[in-house]
Structure formats: structure tokens, C-alpha cells
Amino acid sequence: MNVLKNIFCAALLLSSCTTVRNYQKGKPFLIKNSIELKGGNFNTDERNIARQRLYDQLDDSAKVVIIDKLFLFHKTTPAAAYDTTYSYRSARNMIGSMLHLGYYQAKSTVKIDTVSGSFFSTWSLKFEKQQRVYVKYIIDAGNPTLVDTFSYNLNKPELQQLAIEAMPKSLIKKGNPVSKGEVLGEINRMVDVYRNNGYYKFITDDLRMRGDTSILSLTTISDDPFENIRLLAEANQKRNKPTIKLEMILNPLADSMRLQKYYIGNVYLYPDYSGVDSLNSIPFLSDTTRRDSFVIRYHKKLFRNGFLVRNMDFKKGDLYRQENYAKTLSNFSKTGVWQNINIQTIERKDSVAKLDMILQMIPARKYGFEANVEASYSVNSNTNTATITNGGNLLGLSTNLSLQNRNIHKEGIKMTHAIRYGVELNLNTQRSSRVINSNELSYTNTISFPRLLGPIKLLPKSWFNNGRPLSQQTFINTNPSYTKRIDLFNLFSTGLAFGNQWSNRSNRKNTIKFPNIEYSYLFNQSDSFRTILNNNPYLRYSYNTALIIGSSYNYSSTYINPKHTNRLRSFSGNVEESGLIWGRLGIFKKELRQFVKVDGEYTFSINNPKSARVFRAFVGVGIPLENNDTASLPFFKQYFSGGANSMRGWPIRGIGPGAKPLGTINSLTNDRTGDIRFEVNAEYRHDLFQIIPNQLVLKWALFTDIGNVWNFRNTRPGGGPDSLQFQFKNFYKQLGADVGTGFRFDFTYVVLRFDLGFRVKKPEIAKNDGWQIPDISYNHLLKGGVENSQWRRDNFNFTIGLSYPF
Incomplete structure (x- = not known):
């Protein structure tokens, strides 16, 4: 026991120890600054931001930089002899900062405390006599003007x-x-x-x-x-x-x-400009458009005049507008056809208040090629276990090839061809002699037009900023694929979608798909797979042949409060239907799935200099329109929860539907999907320290997730009570909840995330409405064995993810 006490005291001493190197012997030096902000009309977030502003006003010679080493050791930069001049200069800077916030009556007080004594140095392993100075700045903001x-x-x-x-x-x-x-x-x-x-x-x-x-x-x-x-x-x-x-x-x-108004003079376009060109020394071929009098000069006719004109937001004779200048730059940049666009404005000498506009555009390469290899690994848990009869450690390998033509028909039309081949390997040969579990081959073709086409043009122009949205695109997607699950089934699926996408504002995006066709054909089912379906009736709603013919609309937006720029709100909503038209006509009656699906996601974040609070809510409802006992959403349209970006206390597809209990370790029925999904999440994020300055930051997070998925209808054969069906009276009881913590390695461009979530409310447990505190022991966490493995599977989940969860 004494040994444990000594270790604890040593850890406490080291964790609170700040080592100072290269200080002047016998002279006081600054070791710590603190700032207290009193008064003022601030809420909590505004006060934190204001305090950070005050810290930024510290004079360079009045700052203390502390570097953390392995969480325990803290080292300051070389300390110069303390000079009160820098502290009082810092206080004056802080008063000036308060003036900028409207506090003209702010007052400052500087308290200087010198502590002399012997301090332990972890570097020299001895006690040294030091005179440490602690400075406290008290800023009384007073009343704002x-x-x-x-x-x-x-x-x-x-x-x-x-x-x-x-x-x-x-x-x-x-x-x-x-x-x-x-x-x-x-x-x-x-x-x-x-x-x-x-x-x-x-x-x-x-x-x-x-x-x-x-x-x-x-x-x-x-x-x-x-x-x-x-x-x-x-x-x-x-x-x-x-x-x-x-x-x-x-x-x-x-x-x-x-104070003079300016108008647009001549407009010159150079669509195939190069770095060695100049406007006058190299000859160009030239066209002049009849309607707008644009002068187009080129070496080769790489682009049609109509394509160029559609992206222009100003013409000869227009009043000069800065926003039209910026829109034109944005229009040409978003096409992806040019690698650089520049607009010169030249004031004409032969005319008063007129500007000639010269667009110099350097084309990008017409063709682009990409290739990559992906790998994934998972232990037998909740990923497609219904389709892996023997389970085991799974290794997935896939290769992706894509070729893009960026300028079809000289109209900036893009066509992308993508081929993907993947194979899933079983590494646990003790449980299965079969090495290959499945293989997949898919092809995706995407054609993108840089303007709005199709029936959407019949809608009122007011929907599209009077016909001039900030961005506009029409796309056609085709994606056939073939999957073979060895000894289970074969699956052929394909999709065809015609859609339009546009933005009236930079923070709002609209997407319409009409029509949207998806078809999934299941065939060559093995006897073992049919046995699985017979033993688990609810799976027959997920694994079947399904056809979708319908449409969808998606809207997304972000909003930053101009008064509180650290607060960000985002919303995304989606409405999708299948069979509302074709189903009424009785066409494809056997395989056509009829449903309406509506979901929305709302995220709110409060971002401070070194911390953030993020809240998210998701609600989704899919309503099957067929009147039979197999009525549910197609399996590729159903909701699921769990995993790195959802309910982090459960593996992906590992919770629900409703109060359905988890299976055993060897269970083949752990994939969970449903027609309804509800979820709320909250997360607190905090910066710990920089591992590599300006390149890698270690961050910590504390989070909680609440939610579940349900079926819309009773899917139990023959009727009777169904704990998988959504009912308001059971809504609270069947909610799952987890709490957890995690670390994030922020590499500036990508975030590597490790999260550990504990289940504190289980929907499958009736006692105390599922609330529980896991009985945690050393064996449960770290030792092997069936019992300990089952405990870990039933109580917590560890996930690895890229970027933030929401």
C-alpha cells in the first residue's frame, strides 16, 4: 500500500511540475499569467472568446510558453529576468482590446506575486533556488457603450x-x-x-x-x-x-x-490561353458573338461559343458590378475545364468611365486517370454476418480504376468511367476451409452537364435565382454491379438516375433526381441460405428482389450567425418516393417496391479557440405503401445505426430494431436495419497539446449518443406483439444510450479518431427501462475467454474513424 501511495505522490508531483531552463540565477522570472474578466454583458461563450482576445494582447516579453512532454512534464521557454514594464504594457493592450468590443469604461489591475524558494528540477534531479513571478490581470469591463x-x-x-x-x-x-x-x-x-x-x-x-x-x-x-x-x-x-x-x-x-460610375466596354475571352502568350504579340483567331458582342480569341477551337457565353455574368454595356465579376470567375472555375482563370480590368482611355474586361483562361488536361487499392479488416461481429455462414477474421481487398473526359463535345461535359473489383477473404481457416467468402465487380458511369436540363426547366425561374443560380449541373448516373456470395447467393444490382443540382446561395444546395431507378435481383440461392431465412423470418424482408422507380429531392444548407461567428448550424433534408406513379398504374406489380421516405439531419456547433461543443439530431421515417405482411423498405434503403459515426457504443448495424436482443458470438443474424431511425448526439471536444507544431494536434472528446431503429409495421409472421415495431408507448423504453470518450489526432488535412463507447441503456433489457452501469473488471477489459469476450461485446464498442463523426 505504501508503494502505491509513493507512486501516486510521485505522479502528482510530476504532473504539476513545471521545469524552467536557462533562467538567470538570482533574478526573478515570469512563470505564469492569469486573466480574470469581470463584469460586462457576456454570455459564457462570449466571455471565453473575450478572455482569449485578452491573452492575445500579452506583450511578447510578457508571455510564458509551456511545452508538454508525455502529459507529465512541462517545460518553459528560456526565461529572461522579469520586467514589470511588459506587464503594464500588456494591461494597456487589453484595455485597447476592450475598446474594440465597445467597453470604453474598462479598467485594469495588475497583481504581481513573487514566490521564492527551492523547486525540484526533473532535468538536473535536484532542488534549485528560484524566484518565480506570477502575474494576474484583472480586467473590469464595466458597462458596454x-x-x-x-x-x-x-x-x-x-x-x-x-x-x-x-x-x-x-x-x-x-x-x-x-x-x-x-x-x-x-x-x-x-x-x-x-x-x-x-x-x-x-x-x-x-x-x-x-x-x-x-x-x-x-x-x-x-x-x-x-x-x-x-x-x-x-x-x-x-x-x-x-x-x-x-x-x-x-x-x-x-x-x-x-465616385464615378463605370460601365462595361469590350469583353475579350481567351479560352485556350497559355503561360507563354501575351495579348498582343501572338496572333489569335477571333469570333464575335452576335447577341452579346463577346470577342473570343483562340489558337484552337477547344470550346463552343455557347458554352463560354452561358458562364458569363456580364456583357458589353452593363453597369459594372463586383458580384458579377466574382460570379463569372466562380462559374468558369466550377466547370473543372480550366486550371486557372484570371480577369483583367482595363480602364479605357478613349472613353470616360468604361472598363474593358479580359478573361485569360488556361485549360486543364482533357483526360484524367486515377487508380487506388483499398484494404479493410474486421473480426466476426456485426458486418454482413447474415451472409457469412462460417464467420471468422475477414480481410477485404479492392482495386479502383477511373478515367474521366473533362470536355466532351467542346461543352465542358464530363464523363467518368469507374471500375471496381473486390474480394473478401476469410483468414480464420480453423472455422472454415473456404478462403474466399465473396467477390464483387461493379462499373459506374457518370455524365455531368454544366447546366440545367430536362423537365426542371419548366419550373418557375424564381426557384433558380431568376435563371442565374450560383452553380448548376445536370447528371446521369448508371451503375451495374455483380456480387457473388460463395455458397449463399448471387446478386445483380443496377441503378439509373437523371438529376439536377443547383445553388442559389453559396451555403444552400438543391438536388432533384427524376427518375431514379434501382433494381436488385437475388438469384442462385443455396439451401443453406434458405435455411437461414427460414430460421430468421425477419431477414426475408431484407434479402429479396426489389425494384425502385421514383424520384427524390435533397436540400442542404449551412448558416453562421453574424453576431456569433463561432456558432455554425447545418441542415440536410431528403424526400424520396418509389411507386407513387408506376404503382398506381399497376406496372411491374410483382417486384416494384412502393414507399415514401423522409429524413432530416440538424447539426449545431459552438466553436471556441481550444474547444467545441457539437450537437446533432437525425430523424428518418420510411413508410411502405404495399398492403401485405412483407411490407418494408428494400434492404438497401433501410436505416441502420451504430458504428464510428452514429451510436458509438454499438458496432455498425448492431442496435435494434426496437427491443431485439443481440445474438450470440456465433450468431448469423446480427445485422440490424429498420424503416424508422431516431438519433441525437452530443460531443465536447478539447485540444490537449501539439505533438508536432502546426502539423499534428492531440485532441480529446467526451460524447453521448441516444437512439435506435424500428420497423414501421408488424413484420412477425401471423401477427401478434412485435418488439421490433415502432410504438409511441415503447419509444422511451426502446431507446439505446451510450457514453464514451476518445482521442483524435488532427493532421490538419485529416483527423484520425479513436472512440470507446459504453452502453448505459440497452433497449433489449426491460429492467429499469434498460438503464445500467456496467460491472467493469480487469478480466472483462483485457483477458480472453468466451465469457469476457461476450461481456465486451455486450457492453462497449471501440471504433476507428477518419474525420469527425458529424
Whole structure:
């Protein structure tokens, strides 16, 4: 017991020990800074961000950089002798930072504490006499200065009118604290407004923000003594709640030429420009479009004129607009046909206030080729176990080849051919003499048109930003595939979809598929596979021949709160149907699956400099429309839960449906799918330390997941109670819940994630509505054996994933 105590004390000492190297002997040095922010009108997140801003104001010579080593050792950078000048300079910087947030009455206090004594050095393994300095900054924010009124006073009528029309979108609102960020943001916003209305040369220096904080009541004298008392009371209230009147004006020193409107002159397009070309020295062939008078100059006719014109958002004679300039750049970039696009604006000397626009576009390679090999490994758990009769350790190998033509018919039409071949190997030869479990061959063809085609063009133009969406695409997908499960069955599946995709705003995307056809044909079923289906009746709804003919619509968006830029919201919704038209006509009646499927996902995140809180909710419902006992969604359309991005306490497809219990280790029926899915997730993320500066950061997370999947109807043969069916009265009882923790290695471009989730509420347990605290022991976690393996399988799950789960 004494040994354990000594180890604990040593670990505590080391974990709290900060080693200082290369300090000046006999002189005090800075070891720690702390900042306390008092007062102010902040919520929790805003206060954390404000404190981080204050830390950023520390003078370089007043900072302490501590490097963590193996979680236990903490080493500071070489410490210079402490100088109070840098601390008080830092305090002044902090007051300046508070001014930018609208706190003009902020005050600072600096407390300096020197601790002298002998401190243990883990480097020299001895005690050394040191004079350590601890500095605490106390910032009393006081009351923020609020905006009393905001107005525009621009002495040019047209500029004043544009400002008044744009005022509803102003970043400065009455009653909000005035801040430097919002003032500068409002100036930049108005510059964009003017540049989008012909003022090509308008810049931020042409605008100024003027403020007036005078208190009118202090300058008013009345003969009535009671009126004077009222005015003094008002003045005192103003001091406690300071306000400011803001007014945007034109800079009197502004260049008058910058207040001139500009129009588009000639427009020149160079679609096959190269790095060795110049505009005048090398001859080009030339076309001029009849309708828009674009001048197209080229070496070879690589692109049709119509394709080029469709991506232009300005033409000769138009008023210059900055947003049309940016849209044109974006349009050509999104086609993927050019590797570089540049637009030069040249002010014409022969005409007042006209700009010639020159587009220089360097083409990308017409063909692209990719090849890669993938490998995966899993122990016999919950991945396709219904189709692996003998189970075992599984190794999957696949190779992928793709060829893309980026410019078919000189219209920027892309065609991609992709071939995939995979094989699944059984490495546990003790349980099965068969090495190959399955093999798969698939081909995918995708044709993408850089514009909207088909019936969607019959819809109102208002759906598509009056016919000019930010991005638009029409695609045709075809993907036949063949899978052979050795000694089980063969599966042929194919799909055909015609779709349109467009965005009216940069953060919103719409996708329509009409028609969407999918067909799955199951054949050559073995006797052993039929036995599995007979012994597990619910599997007959998953493994069967199915045809889908229908349509779908998907919408996704993201939103960042302009007042709280650390808060991000995203939403994705999908509506899909099959058989609503064809099913009513009675065509393909035998194999056509009829259903309506609706789901939505909402994510909300609060991101701080070194931490984040993320919340997610998913709800999906699939309603079978057939009136028979096998009515359910096709197996490739059903929902499932569990795994690295869902209910992390369960393996993928390992929970549900409803209250269905888990199978044994050798069970062949552990794949779980359903027609309804509900799930909510919450996760707290925190940065620990940088393993490799600016390249690799170790992060920690704490999470919880709640949810399950259910069948929409009773699928038990012959009827009777079915614990797999969704019922409101059992909704809470059949929810699963897990809590867990994990580590993430952030390589900047990719995140490698390790999560361990424990099940604290099991839907298959009736006692205490499934709530439980796992009885954890050393044997359960680390020792082998059937009992310990079964305990681990029943109580927790370990997952490895790439990127964040949501």
C-alpha cells in the first residue's frame, strides 16, 4: 500500500511540475499569467472568446510558453529576468482590446506575486533556488457603450439612396454594443454595395464613421428646479448605461474620380490561353458573338461559343458590378475545364468611365486517370454476418480504376468511367476451409452537364435565382454491379438516375433526381441460405428482389450567425418516393417496391479557440405503401445505426430494431436495419497539446449518443406483439444510450479518431427501462475467454474513424 501511495505522490508531483531552463540565477522570472474578466454583458461563450482576445494582447516579453512532454512534464521557454514594464504594457493592450468590443469604461489591475524558494528540477534531479513571478490581470469591463442611433449622411444623393435601401441588412443595430468589428464590417458592406452598383473605384477610405457620446441633458439649463433634478438623474443614468450616436459620412478628402460610375466596354475571352502568350504579340483567331458582342480569341477551337457565353455574368454595356465579376470567375472555375482563370480590368482611355474586361483562361488536361487499392479488416461481429455462414477474421481487398473526359463535345461535359473489383477473404481457416467468402465487380458511369436540363426547366425561374443560380449541373448516373456470395447467393444490382443540382446561395444546395431507378435481383440461392431465412423470418424482408422507380429531392444548407461567428448550424433534408406513379398504374406489380421516405439531419456547433461543443439530431421515417405482411423498405434503403459515426457504443448495424436482443458470438443474424431511425448526439471536444507544431494536434472528446431503429409495421409472421415495431408507448423504453470518450489526432488535412463507447441503456433489457452501469473488471477489459469476450461485446464498442463523426 505504501508503494502505491509513493507512486501516486510521485505522479502528482510530476504532473504539476513545471521545469524552467536557462533562467538567470538570482533574478526573478515570469512563470505564469492569469486573466480574470469581470463584469460586462457576456454570455459564457462570449466571455471565453473575450478572455482569449485578452491573452492575445500579452506583450511578447510578457508571455510564458509551456511545452508538454508525455502529459507529465512541462517545460518553459528560456526565461529572461522579469520586467514589470511588459506587464503594464500588456494591461494597456487589453484595455485597447476592450475598446474594440465597445467597453470604453474598462479598467485594469495588475497583481504581481513573487514566490521564492527551492523547486525540484526533473532535468538536473535536484532542488534549485528560484524566484518565480506570477502575474494576474484583472480586467473590469464595466458597462458596454450601446448604439443609440445609426444613420447615413452622404452628401451625394445617389449614394445616400443606395445606403437607405441597403439599411435593413446593416450590421449595426440600435441597442447593441458598438464594436470595432461591426463598424469596419459595416464600412466594408457599404463598399460592396457601391461596387455592385457601378462604383468600380470605391474603397473603404472613402467612408468614415462618426460618433457622438455627448449627453444633451448636461448642456441644458432650466429655470424649473424640478426639471434640473430630472436632467441630473437622466445624466447619471447615461453614465451607468453609456450610449453613442453613429453616423456614416463620406470622407471629405476622397478622390472625386472614385465616385464615378463605370460601365462595361469590350469583353475579350481567351479560352485556350497559355503561360507563354501575351495579348498582343501572338496572333489569335477571333469570333464575335452576335447577341452579346463577346470577342473570343483562340489558337484552337477547344470550346463552343455557347458554352463560354452561358458562364458569363456580364456583357458589353452593363453597369459594372463586383458580384458579377466574382460570379463569372466562380462559374468558369466550377466547370473543372480550366486550371486557372484570371480577369483583367482595363480602364479605357478613349472613353470616360468604361472598363474593358479580359478573361485569360488556361485549360486543364482533357483526360484524367486515377487508380487506388483499398484494404479493410474486421473480426466476426456485426458486418454482413447474415451472409457469412462460417464467420471468422475477414480481410477485404479492392482495386479502383477511373478515367474521366473533362470536355466532351467542346461543352465542358464530363464523363467518368469507374471500375471496381473486390474480394473478401476469410483468414480464420480453423472455422472454415473456404478462403474466399465473396467477390464483387461493379462499373459506374457518370455524365455531368454544366447546366440545367430536362423537365426542371419548366419550373418557375424564381426557384433558380431568376435563371442565374450560383452553380448548376445536370447528371446521369448508371451503375451495374455483380456480387457473388460463395455458397449463399448471387446478386445483380443496377441503378439509373437523371438529376439536377443547383445553388442559389453559396451555403444552400438543391438536388432533384427524376427518375431514379434501382433494381436488385437475388438469384442462385443455396439451401443453406434458405435455411437461414427460414430460421430468421425477419431477414426475408431484407434479402429479396426489389425494384425502385421514383424520384427524390435533397436540400442542404449551412448558416453562421453574424453576431456569433463561432456558432455554425447545418441542415440536410431528403424526400424520396418509389411507386407513387408506376404503382398506381399497376406496372411491374410483382417486384416494384412502393414507399415514401423522409429524413432530416440538424447539426449545431459552438466553436471556441481550444474547444467545441457539437450537437446533432437525425430523424428518418420510411413508410411502405404495399398492403401485405412483407411490407418494408428494400434492404438497401433501410436505416441502420451504430458504428464510428452514429451510436458509438454499438458496432455498425448492431442496435435494434426496437427491443431485439443481440445474438450470440456465433450468431448469423446480427445485422440490424429498420424503416424508422431516431438519433441525437452530443460531443465536447478539447485540444490537449501539439505533438508536432502546426502539423499534428492531440485532441480529446467526451460524447453521448441516444437512439435506435424500428420497423414501421408488424413484420412477425401471423401477427401478434412485435418488439421490433415502432410504438409511441415503447419509444422511451426502446431507446439505446451510450457514453464514451476518445482521442483524435488532427493532421490538419485529416483527423484520425479513436472512440470507446459504453452502453448505459440497452433497449433489449426491460429492467429499469434498460438503464445500467456496467460491472467493469480487469478480466472483462483485457483477458480472453468466451465469457469476457461476450461481456465486451455486450457492453462497449471501440471504433476507428477518419474525420469527425458529424
